[in-house]
Amino acid sequence: MALHASEVKRDLVVLWSSTETLGKEYTYGTVHRNMESVFNYLGYRLKYVEVNYELSAWSKKNQIKNYAGVLTFFFDNKIKEVKNYIDFLSSVIENNIPLLVMGEWGFVNENLRKNKAEIDQLLKRLSLKAEFTEYDNPLLFKVLKKLDHVEFERKIKNELLRVVTINNTGPSSRVHLSIEVKGEEKPADVIILDDRKFFYAQRGFEIFENPYNKVSNWRIDPFYYFGKVLGNENPIPDVTTLNGNRIAFFHIDGDGFINTSEIDRTKTSGEIIISEILKRYSLPTTASVVTSEIDSNFFGTKKSENLAREMFRNPFIEVASHTFAHPLSWSMVPDEQDIKAYVDDRNIKKHKGPILAYKVSGYQMDYYKEVVESVEYINQNLLSKNKKTQVLQWSGNCRPPEIAIELVEKQGLAQLNGGDSRFDKTFNSYTGLSALYRQVGQYLQVYSGAANENIYTNLWQGPFNGFINVIDNFKNTDSPYRIKPINIYYHFYSGEKVSSLAALKSIYDWVLTQEINPLFASEYVQVVKGFESARIDKIKKNHFRITNNGLLRTIRFDKTILTPDYNLSKNVVGHFVKNNSLYVSLGDLDQTDIVLSNQNTSNVYISHSNSIIDKVLIKNNEMFLRGKANVPLEIKLSNGKIIKGSRGNFRDLKVAL
Structure with missing residues (x-):
């Protein structure tokens, strides 16, 4: 039939x-x-x-x-x-x-x-x-x-x-x-x-x-x-989970990299964040710079350039641009709302033209310079030959027009920011959570997964430890519905204050108590784009085919008691149950067939991992795995066995069952 x-x-x-x-x-x-x-x-x-x-x-x-x-x-x-x-x-x-x-x-x-x-x-x-x-x-x-x-x-x-x-x-x-x-x-x-x-x-x-x-x-x-x-x-x-663990990603906007830190006035905020956060936790982090702030031809110094080079040399740092002059409004003719938000009250009536955070003498906003030339500066001046910029992190109101987004996409870069998603004691509601993305013409602008510390500190007016409340957001978006990933999103100026740095460390320490799958920001963008492009076909009852899903590797079934039939399914590497929902983990094939059954499986499968699992093969009571780990590898199997290894790519990793 x-x-x-x-x-x-x-x-x-x-x-x-x-x-x-x-x-x-x-x-x-x-x-x-x-x-x-x-x-x-x-x-x-x-x-x-x-x-x-x-x-x-x-x-x-x-x-x-x-x-x-x-x-x-x-x-x-x-x-x-x-x-x-x-x-x-x-x-x-x-x-x-x-x-x-x-x-x-x-x-x-x-x-x-x-x-x-x-x-x-x-x-x-x-x-x-x-x-x-x-x-x-x-x-x-x-x-x-x-x-x-x-x-x-x-x-x-x-x-x-x-x-x-x-x-x-x-x-x-x-x-x-x-x-x-x-x-x-x-x-x-x-x-x-x-x-x-x-x-x-x-x-x-x-x-x-x-x-x-x-x-x-x-x-x-x-x-x-x-x-x-x-x-x-x-x-x-589902964009929140990868191989059973909650997706977590970490990204830093470049603002304040050269600010003097009150923690140690001989150091900049950038130095404090690099030593106290990036090197201490060694998590995959997408770090950006505002190029006019770093470049010694503008507001930077040779020291700031060398510090950026040192930071970007770390293998767990993904490189991003936070533009050239940090537009606060991305409109050439800002609307009333942006003018009120970003222009000093004394200058509102006489303000004309774009609004920039960094006032470069003689410069008027140019999308090409903000996007393409900022990336070129980083690639040519701050990076080794084997590393390139991967992400453009939008600045200010994070509402770039289609022409600016097109420049990013043509560079082959991921682009991120906007949304200001939060669900905490102050905004105690699911209504405070943002959409996954903004559609701008033919392009998607992917939003961040959570609000940053600028929001939690009342636009950096204090309390400067206010970012600690983002932990409530992470908890509220995990249960009873896992609706958002974890995203620690902040600026380099968090290295200015004793209390802001302490809050940041507390957030990292809490996140590390969770079962997470750490990704780079560019990888999270790919997951969201997979959400948009994924096609699901119902073949027959309890049999579904998934295509065009990219790096989105989790399919969720709500309120079901069924589980995958691993003998009939294709490209299914594992599953787990949370909040009465079945999370099915996929490999990297172009086509997945999920067949659900009410029979308990005798197959060994992956229940949780902190890595991207591309392929699982079981043969002669041995499991062979291929994938990538952004942190030291840990894989938990359904039979209770735990596999550990180093970070990086792994091919034909053999495990006796």
Whole structure:
């Protein structure tokens, strides 16, 4: 019998409105800033379509049946082309594509009467009926029905501030939160779920944002609701784990390399970080320099150049550029938000042109010089012939335009930074976690895995030991959901203060108590790009084929009791279970077949390792391994045996079973 494989849909269309964002860019919106990390965790790639200007053309070029679902999220009701919008949502329903409507509908404005017949018909197809009457008097409200999962991170008690009347009429959909409005005949159904079909969460009941400090929290449980409406039985490309261990990567922005250290005023911050952190821990680290700060022709000295050369000679240091003059805004004409953030109050009104951290006499921002020439300077002046720059670490607001990113990609470099992801005592929510990347034209800008010490020290104003709180972030993103890797991301100026250096050492010491798989930053970028490119095909029940996954070597299955059948699977080297999820480890072949079974395997497999395992072969009761370790090698097998070795590449490593 012929097998008919079907591709697992991973692309989710997000409709957004540029009327709601300062920078007229989707990355300023709530979905990207506060929600996308959860969708990424569930395996989805979000494709943003601006509802007013892009939707019509997009609909003509793309078939909605090829997508996993559609999400709409609006704060306002300013959609201009209402008919196009309604037609699009109707096609979503006709094709049985899951639809998530959160926040406002977008058309509750002067178009409501004009398009009433079309709107009523759309709502009817969703088993809804609405008058869209708005009430904002909390004295009129009473909770009639409240199911689990509607108060995930924040309660609604004493926060019922606004309700819009809408009612569920369908037999298959279920109301999860219903609010009685005094004087209204029927209650307002503000959270509704129809499994694998439709989810609705009214504005104010999906995410809470504190109006004073802008800290937000989920009200609904996004893991539960998104999983229910989109389905959660498919395999998920996972960027947090490699061969059973949590991915950890370490990268340093070049700022402050030449600053005098208060710890020892005869030394620079760069010297302190090199001796007290890099040499002490010997972990794979991607270290960058701002070339105008190092170059003796600008702000540097012969000493700073020699120190950079010494640092880059270490085999566990990967070389990166942090640009030439450290642009704070990557726009040639900075917007109001960047001007307020980076220009002194006294100069805001008269400021013109780009904003640079390092004021080089006579220099105006030039993307080629910031990217290409900064890399050329490092390669030609600071490195030996057998070593080259591998990464460009974005500076300032980390919002480079496509033309700058293209220069990096054409150099064959990885590029990283942005996101400022955090989940700690101050930002105690999954909404503080960033997406994996920002789509800029045809390119991906991969975000860092965690916020750096500049964020935790209030832009280096203190407390200078504030970075210690990133440990809470690492803990919160590991359980109950391993949603982020570990990323120790900081600047050389952390070597200035006694307390900042002490915090950094405490963070490193804690990380070394964890089961980690240390990568260079360029390798993590490859993992994320593998998430974007990976294709998953369902061959038949419990049989999946993975291709185009690159260095992404972990596929996760949530809420399953099954495990790999190693005799039927191909390119599967191991597995382990965490948080009720099965993590399957892959080798380096172009195609992987994962066949799951409810039978316990008798095969010996890799449960955990701190290395990249490319291949495992078992023959005559011996295991042969090939791969690479960025730290001294450790491999734990399912039979309890532990293999240890040196860092570096290993081929045909033989282990008696």
